[in-house]
Amino acid sequence: MSNHEYGRAFGIWRDSAQADWEIYTHHEYVEQMANGTLPEAQFVHYLRQDYVFLIHFSRAWALAAAKAGTLEEMATASATVHALVHVEMPLHIATCAKQGIDKEALEATTELPANLAYTRYVLEAGYSGDFLNLMAALAPCVLGYGAIGARLANVSGPYEAWFKVYGGEEFQTLCRDVGALIDQALVRRLGENWADLPRAAELAHQFKTATRLEQGFWDMALTPPPSDP
Amino acid sequence: MSNHEYGRAFGIWRDSAQADWEIYTHHEYVEQMANGTLPEAQFVHYLRQDYVFLIHFSRAWALAAAKAGTLEEMATASATVHALVHVEMPLHIATCAKQGIDKEALEATTELPANLAYTRYVLEAGYSGDFLNLMAALAPCVLGYGAIGARLANVSGPYEAWFKVYGGEEFQTLCRDVGALIDQALVRRLGENWADLPRAAELAHQFKTATRLEQGFWDMALTPPPSDP
Amino acid sequence: MSNHEYGRAFGIWRDSAQADWEIYTHHEYVEQMANGTLPEAQFVHYLRQDYVFLIHFSRAWALAAAKAGTLEEMATASATVHALVHVEMPLHIATCAKQGIDKEALEATTELPANLAYTRYVLEAGYSGDFLNLMAALAPCVLGYGAIGARLANVSGPYEAWFKVYGGEEFQTLCRDVGALIDQALVRRLGENWADLPRAAELAHQFKTATRLEQGFWDMALTPPPSDP
Amino acid sequence: MSNHEYGRAFGIWRDSAQADWEIYTHHEYVEQMANGTLPEAQFVHYLRQDYVFLIHFSRAWALAAAKAGTLEEMATASATVHALVHVEMPLHIATCAKQGIDKEALEATTELPANLAYTRYVLEAGYSGDFLNLMAALAPCVLGYGAIGARLANVSGPYEAWFKVYGGEEFQTLCRDVGALIDQALVRRLGENWADLPRAAELAHQFKTATRLEQGFWDMALTPPPSDP
Numbered sequence: 001m002s003n004h005e006y007g008r009a010f011g012i013w014r015d016s017a018q019a020d021w022e023i024y025t026h027h028e029y030v031e032q033m034a035n036g037t038l039p040e041a042q043f044v045h046y047l048r049q050d051y052v053f054l055i056h057f058s059r060a061w062a063l064a065a066a067k068a069g070t071l072e073e074m075a076t077a078s079a080t081v082h083a084l085v086h087v088e089m090p091l092h093i094a095t096c097a098k099q100g101i102d103k104e105a106l107e108a109t110t111e112l113p114a115n116l117a118y119t120r121y122v123l124e125a126g127y128s129g130d131f132l133n134l135m136a137a138l139a140p141c142v143l144g145y146g147a148i149g150a151r152l153a154n155v156s157g158p159y160e161a162w163f164k165v166y167g168g169e170e171f172q173t174l175c176r177d178v179g180a181l182i183d184q185a186l187v188r189r190l191g192e193n194w195a196d197l198p199r200a201a202e203l204a205h206q207f208k209t210a211t212r213l214e215q216g217f218w219d220m221a222l223t224p225p226p227s228d229p
Numbered sequence: 230m231s232n233h234e235y236g237r238a239f240g241i242w243r244d245s246a247q248a249d250w251e252i253y254t255h256h257e258y259v260e261q262m263a264n265g266t267l268p269e270a271q272f273v274h275y276l277r278q279d280y281v282f283l284i285h286f287s288r289a290w291a292l293a294a295a296k297a298g299t300l301e302e303m304a305t306a307s308a309t310v311h312a313l314v315h316v317e318m319p320l321h322i323a324t325c326a327k328q329g330i331d332k333e334a335l336e337a338t339t340e341l342p343a344n345l346a347y348t349r350y351v352l353e354a355g356y357s358g359d360f361l362n363l364m365a366a367l368a369p370c371v372l373g374y375g376a377i378g379a380r381l382a383n384v385s386g387p388y389e390a391w392f393k394v395y396g397g398e399e400f401q402t403l404c405r406d407v408g409a410l411i412d413q414a415l416v417r418r419l420g421e422n423w424a425d426l427p428r429a430a431e432l433a434h435q436f437k438t439a440t441r442l443e444q445g446f447w448d449m450a451l452t453p454p455p456s457d458p
Numbered sequence: 459m460s461n462h463e464y465g466r467a468f469g470i471w472r473d474s475a476q477a478d479w480e481i482y483t484h485h486e487y488v489e490q491m492a493n494g495t496l497p498e499a500q501f502v503h504y505l506r507q508d509y510v511f512l513i514h515f516s517r518a519w520a521l522a523a524a525k526a527g528t529l530e531e532m533a534t535a536s537a538t539v540h541a542l543v544h545v546e547m548p549l550h551i552a553t554c555a556k557q558g559i560d561k562e563a564l565e566a567t568t569e570l571p572a573n574l575a576y577t578r579y580v581l582e583a584g585y586s587g588d589f590l591n592l593m594a595a596l597a598p599c600v601l602g603y604g605a606i607g608a609r610l611a612n613v614s615g616p617y618e619a620w621f622k623v624y625g626g627e628e629f630q631t632l633c634r635d636v637g638a639l640i641d642q643a644l645v646r647r648l649g650e651n652w653a654d655l656p657r658a659a660e661l662a663h664q665f666k667t668a669t670r671l672e673q674g675f676w677d678m679a680l681t682p683p684p685s686d687p
Numbered sequence: 688m689s690n691h692e693y694g695r696a697f698g699i700w701r702d703s704a705q706a707d708w709e710i711y712t713h714h715e716y717v718e719q720m721a722n723g724t725l726p727e728a729q730f731v732h733y734l735r736q737d738y739v740f741l742i743h744f745s746r747a748w749a750l751a752a753a754k755a756g757t758l759e760e761m762a763t764a765s766a767t768v769h770a771l772v773h774v775e776m777p778l779h780i781a782t783c784a785k786q787g788i789d790k791e792a793l794e795a796t797t798e799l800p801a802n803l804a805y806t807r808y809v810l811e812a813g814y815s816g817d818f819l820n821l822m823a824a825l826a827p828c829v830l831g832y833g834a835i836g837a838r839l840a841n842v843s844g845p846y847e848a849w850f851k852v853y854g855g856e857e858f859q860t861l862c863r864d865v866g867a868l869i870d871q872a873l874v875r876r877l878g879e880n881w882a883d884l885p886r887a888a889e890l891a892h893q894f895k896t897a898t899r900l901e902q903g904f905w906d907m908a909l910t911p912p913p914s915d916p
Contacts, residue, residue: 055758055761058752058761058765059752059753059754059755059761060753062749062750062751062752062753062755062761062764062765062768063749063750063753064749065745065746065749065752065768065772066746066747066749066750066753066810067746068746068749071742071772071776074742074745074746074749074772075772075773077749078745078749078765078768078769078772078773079769079773081749081752081765081768081769082765082766082768082769085752085758085761085762085765086762086765086766089758123753
């Protein structure tokens with residue numbers, strides 16, 4: 001198993017969304033970051049949208065804790081929220097500050113439709129469905145960044161810090177933990193043969209839709225931003 | 230199949246909650262209605278609490294429509310909400326008026342804990358889980374009243390109108406429809422062998438808990454009411 | 459008051475989103491329908507996406523019934539769901555059939571990101587917020603179609619039936635009812651001076667965001683569709 | 688301001704629920720703990736039910752993080768979940784172990800109706816309403832234990848450790864923080880004069896209902912438990 005393999009459900013879902021998964025994880029935006037040709041303005045644009053994204057993404061993990069079926073699921077979900085809110089977001093604010101965007105500018109970022117589409121899709125999948133629907137919709141973000149990071153961990157150039165974060169051991173461990181959480185949650189509710197049940201198709205469809213929305217996020221990140229304050 | 234059989238899931242869930250199901254559907258309150266010894270004040274008390282109950286029960290069916298997975302599920306759930314809000318509740322208000330309780334008095338009813346416990350349990354099961362969790366928690370109300378009505382449809386005495394409603398063909402048809410909705414929803418998501426999956430235990434547990442909360446509702450209905458306006 | 463005025467909140471919200479409201483309600487797609495230059499394939503594309511939209515929009519109104527604060531709110535919301543599911547959607551299916559799209563093809567439509575973005579935004583606003591948040595996010599759809607219909611009710615040409623529906627008395631009455639529902643819901647919760655409260659900015663922001671997502675829906679409808687079955 | 692005063696909203700809500708608040712915070716169960724006459728079996732019964740309570744209470748705080756309107760609200764809510772899941776619950780498990788109840792026995796505890804009624808009321812208030820509804824329903828638990836602890840912090844006897852926890856500086860600080868969170872959340876959404884708005888009555892009603900459900904929890908704790916494994 002290579003280090004970007006994050007469990008059984010991930011393998012099944014990724015295979016069923018293969019063409020879309022490739023487009024997402026090998027997106028032109030990622031390639032321009034990797035080869036260093038991405039204009040800094042586009043990186044700043046991405047950072048700002050990603051800040052708004054992280055707020056809603058944290059809310060989605062909080063919803064996962066509210067919908068957890070075991071103390072263990074609750075512990076993993078709440079630890080993730082805690083890490084996002086008390087570690088990632090302050091780090092993100094610091095990174096943006098280095099790029100000359102202060103916290104007020106960050107907060108004033110207009111959330112673009114392609115950004116909003118993904119987080120609301122995830123949250124709504126969670127509210128209308130159960131813990132598993134939420135996990136299937138969340139997975140492409142966490143595990144896709146993991147796959148990109150694992151593939152490009154050793155990139156050098158202006159964006160190497162970004163790749164080091166997502167390719168680094170800490171984030172890769174998180175990905176394996178999330179993959180294991182998902183696998184256990186599936187088996188705990190639906191049994192070892194969950195992949196044969198009708199519900200499996202619904203979950204794979206949500207994973208695929210979320211993967212397409214991640215493509216849309218990169219498309220947006222490549223597009224010159226509107227003039228924000 | 231007797232006319233109080235409402236499908237496969239109902240049979241499985243009822244059997245797994247058997248002792249509690251018996252207590253609920255043969256509760257002293259029901260027996261006193263059937264043999265005509267129930268004091269009218271206790272019936273009025275029940276009607277008032279049931280009015281508040283119906284509001285939240287309608288909300289739960291509306292949530293079912295929001296969480297439906299197919300147009301057919303949505304159509305059944307929304308037809309049920311419509312019948313509850315536009316037929317049952319006006320009927321309930323009319324029945325209460327005959328007992329000398331006007332609409333303002335009805336609206337001023339203090340929702341008692343045993344009443345609230347059941348409806349909030351149902352709604353929360355639906356919000357935190359999916360359509361199936363909502364159905365498992367809703368079922369004891371609809372199908373339990375159906376079972377009581379089917380058993381005692383021919384009772385005469387002061388409360389015969391009540392038994393005629395729940396034992397009548399219209400309500401019995403609704404029960405069979407709800408039973409079929411549940412069976413189809415289970416198979417559609419979890420396949421024919423859903424009863425063998427771990428989730429089956431969770432759903433049976435919710436059915437049983439809701440059955441116990443229905444017992445609590447009857448206990449409350451037998452207890453002299455607090456002095457409401 | 460002209461017949462496309464639907465109450466006080468609508469006026470306030472529309473004014474605060476003025477530029478976006480104009481783009482949405484005078485969108486190129488609408489103008490091409492009005493002057494008859496819209497290619498039929500683009501209309502079929504729109505109808506198919508709108509079918510998927512209506513499913514989620516019905517779910518949003520069902521959620522409104524679940525979140526209603528009074529019987530009256532519940533009655534209006536549940537009547538809307540009922541009309542959508544039992545009247546609008548069968549009508550939509552019939553219209554599509556005339557265009558040669560049978561029900562199976564309709565069901566097989568791939569929900570595009572710009573479509574999904576709006577309905578999930580609405581549903582999530584409702585789940586995460588309260589009845590008012592849901593109303594603010596729903597309003598641009600109902601009332602925007604009302605405004606377009608009122609302005610262009612007398613258009614003739616290949617799409618005149620479409621304009622007659624939304625400009626017709628039945629739909630205009632629905633718009634006034636929804637406008638009144640919103641105004642009453644606001645006053646009932648926040649008092650006559652609700653527009654001066656901090657929450658008013660949040661609601662106006664949601665109305666504006668939803669208006670932008672409606673623009674995105676028209677943009678999508680103008681774009682040649684992907685090849686669906 | 689005495690050290691059991693936790694802010695403006697708390698004062699308003701407690702005053703509007705005064706008789707019920709007194710019954711809750713001076714309940715016979717509390718008095719028997721304070722004077723040392725409570726049978727140990729009843730304390731163990733309470734601990735077991737409280738364990739189940741804490742699981743759902745943590746879920747409610749996680750829902751608060753999902754429904755937060757600012758990063759600050761999210762940070763407070765998620766820190767509370769984290770403390771509950773990663774500190775309080777392990778502590779609770781340790782306390783129970785000292786009383787001879789191992790983790791399996793704890794997990795096998797049957798959740799009683801009076802326990803369930805409160806947590807589901809809170810969660811449902813949160814799901815159906817917004818962040819403020821959730822706070823109003825959560826407040827009586829956190830702040831009521833704070834009030835009891837502050838009043839009886841210096842009790843000695845078999846239950847002094849319990850009183851020291853809730854009367855201790857750490858828990859009192861938490862209460863003040865929660866009180867401040869609520870005050871800020873109200874002002875941020877509804878302005879300084881929120882207490883004059885119609886919504887204030889709804890929130891006070893939820894606080895009062897939750898206070899009554901806390902009474903029911905103590906009633907249950909005083910009642911000999913059913914025979915659990």
